[in-house]
Amino acid sequence: xxxxxxxxxxxxxxxxxxxxxxxxxxxxxxxxxxxxxxxxxxxxxxxxxxxxxxxxxxxxxxxxxxxxxxxxxxxxxxxxxxxxxxxxxxxxxxxxxxxxxxxxxx
Numbered sequence: 001x002x003x004x005x006x007x008x009x010x011x012x013x014x015x016x017x018x019x020x021x022x023x024x025x026x027x028x029x030x031x032x033x034x035x036x037x038x039x040x041x042x043x044x045x046x047x048x049x050x051x052x053x054x055x056x057x058x059x060x061x062x063x064x065x066x067x068x069x070x071x072x073x074x075x076x077x078x079x080x081x082x083x084x085x086x087x088x089x090x091x092x093x094x095x096x097x098x099x100x101x102x103x104x105x106x
Contacts, residue, residue: 028054029085029106033099035059036072037079046096 033055035043040059047057058066063074072082072092080092083102090106093099 031055031103032068032084032089033057034068034072034082034084034089035079036064036069036074036082037061038077039079043079043081043096 031054038061040061044057044059058068060066060069078094081099082089082092083099090102093102
């Protein structure tokens with residue numbers, strides 16, 4: 001059904017907001033971004049400025065019992081950002097710019 005609507009939605013995306021969400025969930029990889037460290041809230045707030053419906057966020061200011069973060073190393077004085085897909089995470093980065101660079105390459 002989405003393929004039938006694709007051209008119409010592209011011409012007038014505002015009229016089809018719900019459909020664009022469905023389309024992005026079907027067509028885009030569903031990433032997970034994990035935040036761990038002292039600036040986790042700051043980075044999460046920065047990402048709130050972007051429309052990223054295909055990304056799920058989880059984070060912790062310190063050690064975490066969240067399954068996705070449980071085995072991640074907490075680096076003192078630093079915040080790590082992990083980009084994950086299907087349960088596999090890339091090496092951590094420390095800036096939003098690096099995170100977006102990873103998203104562009106993957």
